Amino acid sequence: METQNYNNHRKYYPPHHFVYLPLLLILEIVGIYKIFKDPENQTMWILFSIIIFLILYLAIMTRQHYALGLQNRLVRLEFKQRYFEIFNKRSDEVEEKLSFGQIAALRFAYDDEFKELLYKTLNENISGDQIKKSIKKWRADHHRI
Template sequence: MKKTTFWKDYCSIGNMGTQNYHNHRKFYPLHHFVYLPLLLIADGFGIYKIFNDSENQLLWLLFSIVIFLMLYLALMLRQHYALGLQNRLVRLEFKQRYFELFNKRSDEVEEKLSFGQIAALRFAYDEEFKVLLSKALNENISGDQIKKSIKKWRADHHRI
């Protein structure tokens, strides 16, 4: 297996190279490695000061609560909007691809699959897609099992 570098293979900057099961996740460096760690450090400092600055304990408690809420909102809002929209697009992509391959609507098939299975199928090229779709429907293999079964990975460099 090719030796990878973290920034090239796992962050959204630059080209990811050949995508596979082990490197298909992405990180946004400023958010994951600057902003969130700074919030964690600030919250840790605030908690430390709660127990070590009895004069301003209430102020440090308030500071820690505000920082924690900022951290929570940063994590939840960023993910909620981006993933909600992307999940809809993945479902639309599945519908389109199913129609192109089978010349039929996918409504009945889609109802039988979990979102994890649908999302995993997008990494397979057409011939493997057909085989893995059949396995997902008949054997109920999970999305992770689908991803691990893909022999030739169809990269998705656009998911956040």
């Protein structure tokens, strides 16, 4: 498995990203093309295009909503657990001061860097992207959705 880092940490689900969504996109393009090239059936092609667009939109939004919602909850839980293991106290006060992007970025740091970056984040309010770029030894997350 390839070593994970800032440049390659995004993940794709091939059936969804490279088959289903492109197929819907192609159908949408065909529908729009036919609206102008088949005037006899223009109303049918407009309806076809609207339905395909709605299916495409629903497919993207539903998948993203459920996957990201669950993933965000797990990332927050992981932060709470790591914070407790490292500092032996609850993370409630610290967590309130951090955005989700900052919490998510901190998960890529090993414990020693986690402490340093957490301190820096709390004092300098650096963004999640800045946290990721600051990580020297990347802690890979190969289980993301």
